[in-house]
Amino acid sequence: MFDRGERPDAPTIIKLAIMAVGGQGGGVLTNWVVELAEAQGWHAQATAVAGVAQRTGATIYYIEMAPDTGRAPVFSLAPAPGDVDVLIAAEWMEAGRAVMRGFVTPDRTTLIASTHRAQAIVEKIVPGDGTAPAEEVDAAVRLAARDLIAFDMQRPAVASGSVISATLFGALAGSGSLPFEASAFEDVIRRSGRGVDASLKAFLCGLDGPSDEPATPVLREKPAVVGTDAQLAAYAKLKDRLSGLPEPAREMAAAGLRKVVDFQDVDYGGEYLDLVDGFAARDGHPEALLTVAAAKHIANAMAYDDVIRVADLKTRRDRFSRIDAEMNRADRAMHLTEFMHPRIEEVCSTLPARLGQWIEDRPRLSAWLDRRINRGRRVRTDTIWGFGMLWLVAGRKPHRRGTLRHRIETEHRDRWLEIVHETLATDYALATETLNCRRLIKGYSDTHVRGNSKFDKVLSALPLLEGREDAADWLRRLREAALQDEHGKALDGALKTVQSFTQEPAPAP
């Protein structure tokens, strides 16, 4: 564009746009700003394409205001790129959208944006991590905005029992971009008459700007370990073994050890460290990438999601206190309902391996049993019966090593690690990537089956890739493709590509 041709004596006008998602109170904020300006003797005009706003879509509200000079101003009804003085974005990607649409320009725009995320549907449905890269928006807004006020305004709003619109209004007051005192802003909220105290509290959080607390309070201190002296001694001994691992892998292995011990017992932790040691011994890389990957994924593979684990996690004391906090329960009564849908597969997998296998080998029997088992069950874990049932299932833990599921998981794990060891002989990077493929296996029932088949499919490319310099890179690409969509369309496409350049006949499906 070119220089603005406005006359030097042009009357004052402030153009303010709000970009929000339905349900964030964008309409309320708009009304507040208009009332504020009018209370200060200014002309103000707001408009929006409402209606759809209710239905969770991205919406722009637009306000223009000018001091009253006795003449009626001609205000525009929509924001124009390069012509916005204040832009309020109620969510981080909406700030990005504002920049993208040219509403944030370095010559004039003050950008007030909340850094929190409300994911769009397209981000949520990806089997892997589909969240949009917030740091790219961060880089863009820093270049695009003249002034930037950005912090998480959602958290203080929720903590105040209010909506983000109140925090944004506070941040607007704090920005000084409107020539009105903060008290005038507060008066508008007071006059609104609804949820005044909560709104004022949230408003002040916005006015004061970001607090020094970390965004998500994290318990950094070492987890407390409680148990019998023998257990504690055995666990301490295992932890001592961590120092034998390459330094870069120790933190991951510590987390992994905690996970598998928590999953089963101290002995299981020993098995875990044996397996990790097997890779550490062959790892000469300064960053010990192989051992890090092994520590991570072996732990995940060993702490598989069986019925016993679910029952165990759902009956723990700290789970109940966490839910109490999350639901703001305080001293109120609370019912807790779990949604379980056991099938014959889950039952068999929890039985002793031979019995479970015996049933699975008899399709008619297993179908007959399935008809009796396979249905949704609502389990009330706040009652003796519901809790007791899960508690009994969790009590199967000492017998877990004998279950069918354990046998299947262990065989699968060993086969996988064997492949990794074999690959390691020729290609360190490819071996590491083969470990990382474990990320594909997750979920329960059908989702788990699909994950397993994706895992097998990705590893089916190994024979094609072996010996190539870019083998590891391709395996990584295949894994990323597998995480892109539910049905593995991207993976199939990527596999075809691999097959085409390796000139090999397609592997058997």
Place this chain on the structure above:
Amino acid sequence: MAERSFAREVEKLRLGAGETFRGEGILAITKALLESGVGYVGGYQGAPISHLMDVLADSQDILKELGVHFEASASEAAATAMLAASVHYPIRGAATFKSTVGLNVASDALANLASGGVTGGTLLIIGEDYGEGSSIMQERSHSFATKSQVWLLDPRPNHPSIVKAVKDGFALSEASNTPVMLEVRIRACHVTGAFETEDNVRPPLTVRDALEAPRRKTDRVVLPPASYQHEQEKIEKRLPAAKSFIAANRLNEYFGPETGEIGVILQGGMYNGVNRALERLGLSDLYGDARIPMHVLNVTYPLLEEEITGFCAGKRAVMIVEEGQPAYLEDAIGAILYRAGSSCKLIGKGPLPMAGEYTGQVLLDGMVTFLRDHGPSLLPDAARAPNAEPKPEVPDLSGVVPGRPPSFCTGCPERPIFAATKLVEQELGPHHIASDIGCHLFSILPPFEIGGTTMGYGLGPASASAFKADGARRSISFIGDGGFWHNGLTSSIGNAVFNEQDGVIVVVDNYYSAATGGQDILSSRAQNKTKSTNHPITQAVKGMGVEWVRQIDRTYDVNAMRDVLTEALTTEVTGPKVIVASSECMLNRQRRERPLRAKAKKAGERVVTRRFGVDEAVCTGDHACMRLSGCPSLGLKHLDDPLRDDPVASIDETCVGCGNCGEVADAAVLCPSFYRADVIDNPSAWDRLTARLNQRVIGWMQNRRERSKLRLHESAHV
């Protein structure tokens, strides 16, 4: 009951002479109707005119005092047909709906109304849903005005101008015996502003008076030979009468200097945007003191030849600012100038795009091109010789920022219907699926991606009617309760019965015309003081002759939804299979129940609040639940755990506990991560007793387990 309460707005309708109205544009129009002495008003809801309907629905007392009849018409056709009350009687009447979809539906009635002409002033208030945020096909209302010969007003988008247009419209209609359309764009409908009010006027003749003294004139009925006479009348009498009224009352306006080498002719609705473009070029200011002559057409049909030729006289070039296509105004003005032998150059589409909304940037760019070519001396230096000023390279975010189209609200009862449909398709394979108009059309977007066409309101099942092949896979079509009563009962259900369709029809019944703002319709469950509700859809369907009818009373029961769909797709029964899936719109339900719950809590009554949660340690982050939900309250959360790569599911405080998460986890056998917490305020003595007992025993079990176990307390997050 509409989703917004208009109690405050209704009071504004009582303002008298010399007072100031402040509020939305569409409400200013409502007030202007009452100041114009309107005798009856009707319409069909839809953005952007829903609030007009909602306010009138809430202001029965005022209307009664004034003797004004108001009705929520069954469709735009019904609303326009209602205007027949002004054919023989000098009663002012108004109808309102969204356009162009509303005019499409209304055009039969409109053409008949326009042919015979009117005695009382009739006004159609057309809410244009064009441009950003629009939910309909992008077309113009202009052609309806020209084809039926109905005058079209397009006033400047500010309250005084719009209010004046309402009053002018009635007078113009009466002066020319022709219906008048008042076109208001979506932003103008929602724009806030103020105007000085006048007293409301009681209609001189009410509909009651007319009923008591009926009149008729055969020559007003559309049947030969009168219809031939109507056409002649339009040209010989009504058009000249309209033109002289427009000229005499100066409905069109002029701004800026009286003379100049170039000028701009624009639709009234474009005025603010054009002024802003000129302002940015230093050619106008905030108060509209333009430095080039502007001719503002507050009436875009008919055009006045003398005004056009007069404005263009002595000008080298004139720019036409006309939003949308085809370029009716530009073509008509070109013809006027050519006939007048004018040498003035006509610029319009070219510098301005033929299609699409005229946003600030579009108008600015168009104006710069026009001035560069025809009035370079007027341009600021920078625009004349653009000096590529180094600008910081802002990274392109188009690949980063996700699209965020509108979608089902938190707790929407339609979500589980489409979750069930997705599950059925996973089992039985893909089907041909036809969609309709309404919130349920969001099914076409992720995560459901269900539905291939939408052919108009109430026409979903009709649009699947060609897909009939005995023994083949059945088609599925959706229709909302709004579309069902709008015309779907005959066009879709009757059509399916008569033609022995074999497909499956799902009527999505959420108790309201929900997408347009939650207005009541025939099957609404609420008791409405002035409307007859509670007419079951199943009865209407059976009355139409459908034999296979199923009613689902809780759509959140995904298993039941899936089973009934499967049955409908696989049953031996031939003929249309109709499933009525009913659950109340959550938006409206929350508005209704939330205040009641708060009051009950305060009064010490037992109140249960439901919310869902996710056990993070159980969730494996595969997001299968999201692919069957898309609920705004169900999102992703990154864990502070080095062992986990993918974010897990997380439910935030906006959850309303609709149950979809749990139902879907069960029906699709997803995972056991979800739990439902029912928090009980003011628990009863029984609640407290059982809770104490349960807690004691559970505590004992937990202690026992903990004693034998090495416990590593959760290290991750709070």
